[in-house]
Amino acid sequence: MLSKFKKQMWVAALCGAAGLAQAQAWPSKTITIVVPFPPGGTTDVLARAVSTKLSANLGQTVIVDNKPGAGATLGAAQVAKANADGYTLLMGAVHHTIATSVYKGLTYSFDKDFAPITTVALVPNVLVVNAKSPYNSVKDLVAAGKTTPDKLAYGSNGNGTAQHMIGTQFQIVSGAQVLHVPYKGSAPLTTDLLGGQVDMSFDTVTPVLPFIKEGKLKPLAVTTAKRSSALPNVPTLQEAGVPGIAIGTWFGLLAPAATPKDVVQKLNTEIVKIINTPDFKKQMLDIGAEPIGNKPDEMAKQIKEETEKFAGLVKAGKVTLD
Structure with a gap:
């Protein structure tokens, strides 16, 4: 018969082996x-x-x-x-x-x-408008948002997303009034932006970059502290006259x-x-x-x-x- 000590060691060894086998088994599905x-x-x-x-x-x-x-x-x-x-x-x-x-x-x-x-x-966020938009700079948007409150609308990926918060801070800092239109994601938002249903968005660079390259969307500013390597010629909001926003x-x-x-x-x-x-x-x-x-x-x-x-x-x- 095994001594009590040997039994304990044997059980511990079995448990250790079982634990090791379980760890090694991942992933199994x-x-x-x-x-x-x-x-x-x-x-x-x-x-x-x-x-x-x-x-x-x-x-x-x-x-x-x-x-x-x-x-x-x-x-x-x-x-x-x-x-x-x-x-x-x-x-x-x-x-x-x-x-x-x-x-x-x-x-x-x-x-x-x-x-x-x-x-x-x-991923940096970028303020973009439709290529046919009359707004060609951040200053144009801010001026329109101040003179005709709630005429402009920006789309976001949904309530409580980074785009929503950037839009919120943009209004606080610039004094422009812009209506918030939440979507379920970038795809439906970009579709409406291209179709003219919303005036602007603060979406991440990734989903809008192809349309910027095709000339269908105009980038006006990136929302990070530094310029985006994907859009090196696009200024930051700070450079465009709206300080204090550095969100990616x-x-x-x-x-x-x-x-x-x-x-x-x-x-x-x-x-x-x-x-x-x-x-x-x-x-x-x-x-x-x-x-x-x-x-x-x-x-x-x-x-x-x-x-x-x-x-x-x-x-x-x-x-x-x-």
């Missing part, structure tokens, strides 16, 4: 990246760029599931409640740090119910909070490896995105800082949604 916007927008483009390479690296299918609505909070709520096993991920964005202060009825906590994996990229849109992957740390770390390692490849970097730069690839704790710090920053802007703009 399809991984889903939930995108909280419709297909065609920057969030979707980045998720699909990552999913294709991640699938090849892990030897498992990685699919993208679009769940748009409520300023990106519907998709986030779905992932927050999903099994914390590493098979359901969220392509989150700066929008979620804003939603924390805007939506009073959220069923999840963005800082407590998610485990950050890595920030994939930062970051996108990153997160898992449900209780996801095993070894799985989160493996995801971080594999995704950062993808982000640092020359072809992925080129793919990002071609769509106006700046590749990042940070550590989980660095992304967590970023989320905390952004949440605090936008809480102040939401209060100043008196933006509240149920």
Whole structure:
């Protein structure tokens, strides 16, 4: 018979082996990246760029599931409640740090119910108008917004998104009055912008860049502190006469909070490896995105800082949604 000590050692060894086998078994089935916007927008483009390479690296299918609505909070709520096993991920964005202060009825906590994996990229936002628009500069828009209040309308990706907050701050700083028209994502917004249903948008560079190159949209200013490498000749809002606005849109992957740390770390390692490849970097730069690839704790710090920053802007703009 085994002594009590030997039995304990034997059980511990078995448990350790079982745990190791479980860790090595991941991933053993399809991984889903939930995108909280419709297909065609920057969030979707980045998720699909990552999913294709991640699938090849892990030897498992990685699919993208679009769940748009409520300023990106519907998709986030779905992932927050999903099994914390590493098979359901969220392509989150700066929008979620804003939603924390805007939506009073959220069923999840963005800082407590998610485990950050890595920030994939930062994409500048750009103020664009239809090519046929009579407005050729930021000063033209500001003047129109002051002389004919509520005549102008800007579209956003939804209430509580970065575009909404940029529009809010633009009005506070410039004194122009512009009607906010929320959409479910970049694709329907851009369609209406091209069709003349809205006058302007503060969308990310990625979905509007092709139309800028085709001469269908006019870029008037970028909303980041520095000019965009994709639009080097377009001034910042600061340079265009509207100071104090320095907002870009970051996108990153997160898992449900209780996801095993070894799985989160493996995801971080594999995704950062993808982000640092020359072809992925080129793919990002071609769509106006700046590749990042940070550590989980660095992304967590970023989320905390952004949440605090936008809480102040939401209060100043008196933006509240149920």
